[in-house]
Amino acid sequence: MIKLSKKIEYGILALQYIAIHSDKIISAKEISEQMGIPYEFLSKTLQQLMKKGLIQSQQGIKGGYVLSKKPSDLTVKDIIIALEGKASFLDCFVSSKGLVCDRSPNCTIKNPMERLQSKVMQVFGTTTIEEIAAN
Amino acid sequence: MIKLSKKIEYGILALQYIAIHSDKIISAKEISEQMGIPYEFLSKTLQQLMKKGLIQSQQGIKGGYVLSKKPSDLTVKDIIIALEGKASFLDCFVSSKGLVCDRSPNCTIKNPMERLQSKVMQVFGTTTIEEIAAN
């Protein structure tokens, strides 16, 4: 339904929260409670964002997360790609090797759809966490 | 994964096909065979597009479909809305009555996400079938 997954929604909420409280290190528990996000699911999401380098983690009793980049350098596109891999409107776009669907290689929508997708990704790529945090 | 549903993919393929062969009336079977789309599923999709007024149908042995509007007036946004109802990035956006999630009404991402969505919809709204058919 052209909607963002909960994972991405939670990711944006969490990064926004961390960005706003950038003076201290933020635990998954705090975000979970403050934002009303299932703890376990959020933890997984934060770990994934960490693995992709968007945030840095500190383990142990005083642990938590901080941003790796400035909020103004962190875009929604970064988050989407970190959490769901390369975004692609059509399945066919994913395959780097061989054909996925029988329409290819004589596909009549591949080019126009790729152009459309790149326009949309440009929108995501120019929307930053800073902008979102500012409301 | 920020991807378009098969329904929308098929809808675009079908409308593009009808637009290109606008000199004659096109049956679901022809589109199904030429584009490699499951017939039953495509039929449903075309009926839905018909109900929403994007195409007109002709029943009977020489029946089929023609576009209601010029390809230059038919956008991807039209197709998405016809096939999936009002698009919305977050579940919260759908509800016109009451609260869907416990974050509302003090939600910190509602406004920025709505702005983001409207930008994306603008991209969809300015991409026409004519443009897609031209490749």
Next chain:
DNA sequence: ATTATATCCGACTATTGTAATCCGATTTTT
């Protein structure tokens, strides 16, 4: 009239992807 070919439409099933949970291990401060 009959037949062939088309749209129409509800109900159903199968498959996939999302969302969430469970459980245990590791790390680090107190």
Next chain:
DNA sequence: AAAAATCGGATTACAATAGTCGGATATAAT
């Protein structure tokens, strides 16, 4: 040593997508 946090694999629950089935109706050609 204990408490509080991250880490991470495996599993389950649920929902949405994708596709199918069976039959009804409409229309044109024979």
